Amino acid sequence: MTEALNAGSVIGILGGGQLGRMLSVAAARLGYRCHIYDPATHIPAADVAAMVTNAAWDDETALARFAASVDVITFEFENIPTATLDFLEPLRPIRPGRRALAVSQDRLSEKAFLRDLGLQTAPFAPVDSLDALQHALGAIGAPAILKTRRMGYDGKGQVRLESPDDTAAAWQAMQDAPAILEGFVPFSHEVSVIAARGVTGEVAAFDPGENLHKSGILHETRVPARLSASQRTDAILMAAKILNALDYTGVLGVEIFVTPQALIVNEIAPRVHNSGHWTQNGCAVDQFEQHIRAVTGLPLGDGQRHSDVVMTNLIGDDLDQLPDLLRAPHAAVHLYGKPQARPGRKMGHVNRIIPASR
Amino acid sequence: MTEALNAGSVIGILGGGQLGRMLSVAAARLGYRCHIYDPATHIPAADVAAMVTNAAWDDETALARFAASVDVITFEFENIPTATLDFLEPLRPIRPGRRALAVSQDRLSEKAFLRDLGLQTAPFAPVDSLDALQHALGAIGAPAILKTRRMGYDGKGQVRLESPDDTAAAWQAMQDAPAILEGFVPFSHEVSVIAARGVTGEVAAFDPGENLHKSGILHETRVPARLSASQRTDAILMAAKILNALDYTGVLGVEIFVTPQALIVNEIAPRVHNSGHWTQNGCAVDQFEQHIRAVTGLPLGDGQRHSDVVMTNLIGDDLDQLPDLLRAPHAAVHLYGKPQARPGRKMGHVNRIIPASR
Numbered sequence: 001m002t003e004a005l006n007a008g009s010v011i012g013i014l015g016g017g018q019l020g021r022m023l024s025v026a027a028a029r030l031g032y033r034c035h036i037y038d039p040a041t042h043i044p045a046a047d048v049a050a051m052v053t054n055a056a057w058d059d060e061t062a063l064a065r066f067a068a069s070v071d072v073i074t075f076e077f078e079n080i081p082t083a084t085l086d087f088l089e090p091l092r093p094i095r096p097g098r099r100a101l102a103v104s105q106d107r108l109s110e111k112a113f114l115r116d117l118g119l120q121t122a123p124f125a126p127v128d129s130l131d132a133l134q135h136a137l138g139a140i141g142a143p144a145i146l147k148t149r150r151m152g153y154d155g156k157g158q159v160r161l162e163s164p165d166d167t168a169a170a171w172q173a174m175q176d177a178p179a180i181l182e183g184f185v186p187f188s189h190e191v192s193v194i195a196a197r198g199v200t201g202e203v204a205a206f207d208p209g210e211n212l213h214k215s216g217i218l219h220e221t222r223v224p225a226r227l228s229a230s231q232r233t234d235a236i237l238m239a240a241k242i243l244n245a246l247d248y249t250g251v252l253g254v255e256i257f258v259t260p261q262a263l264i265v266n267e268i269a270p271r272v273h274n275s276g277h278w279t280q281n282g283c284a285v286d287q288f289e290q291h292i293r294a295v296t297g298l299p300l301g302d303g304q305r306h307s308d309v310v311m312t313n314l315i316g317d318d319l320d321q322l323p324d325l326l327r328a329p330h331a332a333v334h335l336y337g338k339p340q341a342r343p344g345r346k347m348g349h350v351n352r353i354i355p356a357s358r
Numbered sequence: 359m360t361e362a363l364n365a366g367s368v369i370g371i372l373g374g375g376q377l378g379r380m381l382s383v384a385a386a387r388l389g390y391r392c393h394i395y396d397p398a399t400h401i402p403a404a405d406v407a408a409m410v411t412n413a414a415w416d417d418e419t420a421l422a423r424f425a426a427s428v429d430v431i432t433f434e435f436e437n438i439p440t441a442t443l444d445f446l447e448p449l450r451p452i453r454p455g456r457r458a459l460a461v462s463q464d465r466l467s468e469k470a471f472l473r474d475l476g477l478q479t480a481p482f483a484p485v486d487s488l489d490a491l492q493h494a495l496g497a498i499g500a501p502a503i504l505k506t507r508r509m510g511y512d513g514k515g516q517v518r519l520e521s522p523d524d525t526a527a528a529w530q531a532m533q534d535a536p537a538i539l540e541g542f543v544p545f546s547h548e549v550s551v552i553a554a555r556g557v558t559g560e561v562a563a564f565d566p567g568e569n570l571h572k573s574g575i576l577h578e579t580r581v582p583a584r585l586s587a588s589q590r591t592d593a594i595l596m597a598a599k600i601l602n603a604l605d606y607t608g609v610l611g612v613e614i615f616v617t618p619q620a621l622i623v624n625e626i627a628p629r630v631h632n633s634g635h636w637t638q639n640g641c642a643v644d645q646f647e648q649h650i651r652a653v654t655g656l657p658l659g660d661g662q663r664h665s666d667v668v669m670t671n672l673i674g675d676d677l678d679q680l681p682d683l684l685r686a687p688h689a690a691v692h693l694y695g696k697p698q699a700r701p702g703r704k705m706g707h708v709n710r711i712i713p714a715s716r
Contacts (some may be wrong), residue, residue, distance in 0.1 A: 008697065025383050028406045031693035031706070047408045048386045284639060284690040284711050293684070302687045306665055306713040326651070329660045332642040335389035339366065348389070353642050355664040356714035 004297035005071050007031035011292065012070030012092065014084070016043035016052065018336040018346065019076035019272050019288075022280075024049045026288035032296060037066050044336045045076075057084045067091035074250060074295045078104050078270050079151055095199075095249040095295040100270040103246065107149045107180045110268060117245055119238055120264045122257075123183035130171045133181060137164055140183040146170045149178045158216075185264050187257035191225040194276035195239035196251045196290040196300055203243055204290065204300040205236045206283065209275050209311070211255070217344065221275045221311040223282060227258065234263055242268060251276070251291035274346070278309040281332045281351035308354040316343045325350050362655035363429050365389035369650065370428030370450065372442070374401035374410065376694040376704065377434035377630050377646075380638075382407045384646035390654060395424050402694045403434075415442045425449035432608060432653045436462050436628050437509055453557075453607040453653040458628040461604065465507050465538045468626060475603050477596055478622045480615075481541035488529045491539060495522055498541040504528045507536045516574075543622050545615035549583040552634035553597035554609045554648040554658055561601055562648065562658040563594045564641065567633050567669070569613070575702065579633045579669040581640060585616065592621055600626060609634070609649035632671065632704070639690045639709035640667040666712040674701045683708050 005011075011027050013020045016038035024034040025048050033050035036043065039057060046052045051069065055062030063084065067073070073094045078101055085101065088094060103113045111124045125136035127146060137144055142164065148157040157177075159170040171179075190213070195205035210225035211218055227235065239254045246252075253273025255266040276287035285293075285301030293300055314321070319341050325333055328350075335348035363369075369385050371378045374396035382392040383406050391408035394401065397415060404410045409427065413420030421442065425431070431452045436459055443459065446452060461471045469482045483494035485504060495502055500522065506515040515535075517528040529537075548571070553563035568583035569576055585593065597612045604610075611631025613624040634645035643651075643659030651658055672679070677699050683691055686708075693706035 007693065008695065021386070025386070025406060028379070028383070028695060029692050031695050033405045033695070047391045048383060048406045050405045281642060284688050284709070299681070299685050301684060301691075302689060304688065304713075306688065306711050323657070326659060327657050330642050330662065330664065331660060333659075334387050335365065337366065337386060337389050337391065351642070353664050355662075 005032065008033065009071040009296065010035050010050070010069060011296065012037060012066055012073040013045065013049075013076060014038075014073065014080050015076035016040070016045035016049070017076055018044050018338075018348075020045035021048055021336060022277075022288045022334075023074070023076060023272065023291060026286065027292045029289060030292055030296070030298065032292065035066060035070050037063075042339055044338060047337050057081045060087060063087050064091070072295055074291070076271055096252070096270050097247065097249065100246045100248055100252070104268055104270045105150055107147055107182075107267075108178075111180065111182075113245075114242070114265050114268075117241060119241070120262050122185045122264060122266070125181050127171075127174075127179040127181050130167065133167050133171050133179075134164065136181040137161060137167060140181055142166075143184050145182050145184070146174065146179050147182065148174060149180050185257045185259060185266075187259050187264065189226060189258050190266065191227060191235060191256050191258055192221070192273065192275040193235050193239040193254045193256065194251060194273055194279065194287050195236065195243055195254070196287075196294050196303075197243040197248045198294050198300050199249055199297045201244070202300055203240045204303055205239055206276060206279050206287065206303045207305045208232060208235050208256075209278055211275050215344075217315060217346075218274050218313055219315075220313070221278055223278050223305060223309050223311075231258065231263060238263065238265065246270075250294045251287050274313065274349075275311075277334070277349050278311040278351055279303065280334065281353050282307050282309040307356060310352045310354070312350050312352070313346055314348040314350065315346055316341050319347050328352070330355060363390065366391065367429040367654065368393050368408070368427060369654065370395060370424055370431040371403065371407075371434060372396075372431065372438050373434035374398070374403035374407070375434055376402050376696075376706075378403035379406055379694060380635075380646045380692075381432070381434060381630065381649060384644065385650045387647060388650055388654070388656065390650065393424060393428050395421075400697055402696060405695050415439045418445060421445050422449070430653055432649070434629055454610070454628050455605065455607065458604045458606055458610070462626055462628045463508055465505055465540075465625075466536075469538065469540075471603075472600070472623050472626075475599060477599070478620050480543045480622060480624070483539050485529070485532075485537040485539050488525060491525050491529050491537075492522065494539040495519060495525060498539055500524075501542050503540050503542070504532065504537050505540065506532060507538055543615045543617060543624075545617050545622065547584060547616050548624065549585060549593060549614050549616055550579070550631065550633040551593050551597040551612045551614065552609060552631055552637065552645050553594065553601055553612070554645075554652050554661075555601040555606045556652045556658050557607055557655045559602070560658055561598045562661055563597055564634060564637050564645065564661045565663045566590060566593050566614075567636055569633050573702075575673060575704075576632045576671055577673075578671070579636055581636050581663060581667050581669075589616065589621060596621060596623065604628075608652045609645050632707075633669075635692070635707050636667040636669040636709055637661065638692065639711050640665050665714060668710045668712070670708050670710070671704055672706040672708065673704055674699050677705050686710070688713060
């Protein structure tokens with residue numbers, strides 16, 4: 001496939017959460033239809049998709065039918081079972097490709113990939129035993145953080161070590177899963193770059209946003225981020241380097257720690273990213289549309305920021321603020337249609353536009 | 359129903375064209391789901407709706423099932439058969455209500471309503487015979503335009519009379535349908551006001567846009583419109599007057615001719631309106647979301663313009679420009695997913711954002 005998909009083509013999306021939902025809306029805006037595949041029922045994307053398959057990740061009949069109905073496959077989260085991808089890959093193009101997934105599904109592979117690319121990361125060491133953990137902590141120093149290599153997000157599967165006394169409990173918490181110990185980076189703030197790469201290799205990046213976390217979950221992204229002009233350029237070049245090294249197609253999020261000395265890559269996400277939601281109300285073309293353009297072979301669009309934006313996640317009972325948020329000036333509310341507000345569950349977000357003075 | 363509909367409630371939309379499509383996306387953004395009712399298959403709204411019913415306007419079984427599945431009913435076009443509305447009205451609230459539809463479905467009722475409200479319109483007279491037409495043309499003067507009272511849009515069902523010699527042919531073109539003769543207004547330009555009224559009576563209006571037509575079809579809307587500060591206020595007050603007089607719930611479009619002496623109402627549309635599409639990229643809350651907020655009982659949102667916008671319709675083979683439009687700076691492309699570009703068919707639109715200087 002070297003040409004763009006025709007209007008009316010079908011994009012298969014693995015995963016039907018809020019990211020799949022917003023991808024589906026963006027695809028429709030470009031004249032495409034979406035087929036969502038998700039084992040869960042009552043998924044946010046189902047409300048705005050042309051087709052939905054509710055089936056298990058290992059249901060090969062359902063997967064084959066899904067693949068036959070779509071022209072290209074993409075995904076909204078990186079932890080799709082390898083066997084599912086193995087089954088789908090010969091049937092339809094998967095974008096971004098397997099390499100990006102393989103790298104980002106494993107924290108150790110990701111760190112090694114970044115280091116090999118000449119980018120700075122936090123100090124890290126693989127940990128597969130209590131012995132190895134003690135060794136690693138000796139080398140990296142406390143405080144440090146022990147993480148499972150796979151399947152962690154939003155602070156899950158992580159234990160902080162304050163001193164060598166914590167090693168036994170920390171290793172036990174891993175339940176024998178392969179892990180990675182990471183040193184702390186004394187950063188002043190975190191920024192993220194949301195960047196896209198098209199099938200022909202063109203790269204486009206949105207302005208970096210500055211992220212504020214609460215309880216390990218993204219709380220707020222502000223654009224523009226506090227960065228010098230050269231830091232801003234460097235951050236975007238880092239994202240471009242990663243995209244090119246992975247021969248990537250689609251949107252990728254790069255979280256970066258800012259220290260006085262350097263920009264240090266925290267992690268990468270091979271998909272649209274929560275810290276890019278501000279683009280919906282700050283740019284003519286948002287991250288979701290940019291991803292759809294990339295995976296369908298359309299030219300990337302103009303992601304220049306026309307307005308400053310503060311994006312705030314609505315998590316759990318933050319929804320109680322809704323009556324005020326709906327009336328707030330310059331506020332664009334985006335809800336995900338999830339049935340219930342559970343603690344820690346992302347229910348929506350608000351983009352507050354800061355209009356330029358005229 | 360005095361409180362807002364709960365998240366997850368279902369909005370029934372009569373008509374599944376591009377307006378229904380964009381309403382459905384806006385509803386999802388607020389956590390609602392949409393059920394589209396349309397006799398046609400392959401409708402634009404089906405790609406982004408939770409539920410779709412393809413059935414005739416007089417299929418009472420399908421209508422009853424549709425009504426039972428929704429919490430409120432709205433519509434994307436005003437020419438829904440009266441019998442359909444008669445059937446649905448006792449089952450679920452229809453917003454906006456029957457009065458707005460009755461007034462706007464008939465050009466004569468509409469003109470009379472506006473005149474009774476103290477607003478200026480073009481001179482007009484009912485025509486139900488060749489005699490009446492000759493009489494009316496004598497009173498109004500040539501040139502004038504003869505229109506069917508019902509079902510006309512985008513220049514259809516209209517004949518221009520340049521002199522009394524044209525009366526016989528013009529009346530024949532009406533095929534005995536009740537008609538209205540309207541005098542010409544020597545206007546410098548046309549603007550439209552897109553305004554909303556909530557269930558509690560609150561009113562909000564977007565900045566007036568300036569419309570340019572080609573071959574009787576809207577080609578472009580520019581915001582801001584060329585209006586003095588007092589004209590701008592007057593235009594918005596006219597829209598508010600109409601909304602209140604109709605005890606209206608939802609978004610309404612008012613087309614206004616601007617002359618040096620006065621603002622003259624051309625016509626009203628009891629629905630979201632093509633000339634309001636610019637709001638998608640110029641405001642935090644667009645006309646589609648404002649309509650959904652109104653009909654579900656949510657507070658109206660902030661429709662302040664954060665950026666100037668030029669909206670251009672993509673009609674028929676205008677789609678050939680797509681490769682350039684997708685690359686154009688500050689351009690937000692919105693396609694409707696229609697299968698084929700026919701001459702005169704609205705296939706999409708582009709909003710060009712004009713960023714404020716910083």
